[in-house]
Amino acid sequence: MKIYIITPIFCFFFVSTFYAQETTIASSQQEQYIDVVKVYEKVVEDGYESAQIFEKLANSNYERGNYTEAKKWFEKWFNKDKNPKTIAYLKYSKTLEALNEPEKAKHYLSLYEKKSKK
Secondary structure, eight states, rough: OOHHHHHHHHHHHHHHHHHHHHHHHHHHHHHHHHHHHHHHHHHTTOOOOOOOHHHHHHHHHHHHHHHHHHHHHHHHHHHHHOOOHHHHHHHHHHHOOOOOOOHHHHHHHHHHHHTOOO
């Protein structure tokens, strides 16, 4: 009888502990992600620019839904790198759609479609 009572209690504590650890890890990963964006912005502010930094900032802001910032970094990235990753065109197109720039968005979507067929 005791085993039937102890088993559900043990399972409850095990699952609770696992869930608590998972949310703590997720929280710390989110904090690290935010810090990385700030670090890259500070690096650019200090005068160091590269296509890789612009790519990180564009993608990070896109993923966070900061489309105005994402647009700025995509444009800087495209100016530095004349042949960016194909997926960048799709993300930039989606960014422009979110900012209500449909014609420009269509142009970059067609670039994505062309390049992804190769």
